[in-house]
Amino acid sequence: MADYVKWLGHAAFEINLDNKVILIDPWLSTNPKAAVSPSEIKAVDIILVTHDHGDHLGDAVELAKRLNATLVSVYEIASKTANMGVKNTVGMNVGGDVVVKGLKIFMTPALHSSDTGTPCGFIVVGSKNTVYHAGDTGFFSDIKYYSKAYPIDVALIPIGSVFTMNPFMAALFVSLFKPKIAIPMHYGTFDVLTGKPEEFSKHVSELSPEVKVVTLSPGDKIFL
Ligand code: NI
Ligand code: MN
DSSP states (O other), rough: OOOOEEEEEEEEEEEETTTTEEESSSTTTTOOOOOHHHHGGOOSEEEEEESHHHHHTTTTTHHHHHHEEEEEEEEEHHHHHHHTTTTTTTOOOTTEEEEETTTEEEEOOOOOSSSSSSEEEEEEEEEEEEEEEESSSEEEEEHHHHHHHHHSSSSEEEHHHHHHHHOOHHHHHTTTOSSSSSEEEESSTTTTOOHHHHHHHHHHHHHTSSSSOOOOOOOEEEEE
């Protein structure tokens, strides 16, 4: 199957790289914008959790248990979810990379908070495409250097403001590493997340016109 990125709503994505299905921050059962319910998810190889706020840890534990997926997160969340009964966990930390089921996973920083451990983002490196999920984060310029390790094709970027970057700062962030495609996320789920994808798109076209912004609706899938 061709590589794809599918938005499940909020910060939740299903991506397919090299025929491996990866769920990132699968908050579905109480997510008002969820494109699918957890029971509709039938097969997953890897679940990545950027931090353990409820809108990110979400249904990760139940899905990992039911589908026997490997849950990858910062060390403390890996331990916590192992204690909750997840059989296969991989704990790591910011700046490190691991290979899980043949895919390279590189953990990036995120300027945010978390109940357990440190929040993060992930760069997932497939043989044809590299996808970056920024997690919940404020602006930080070190992404300029992290992206040198694994140049990013598709970037999933929070733009909602209040808890993460606003559309302008998100566009400035993207201009530091210029992915081929930038997809806005973490906006509109609740009224308080006011950042608009049109503002993000406008600022990206001014700051780095070579980057294509693709605005998805929950449930939309793009093939890479
Ligand atoms: Ni958060
Ligand atoms: Mn969040």
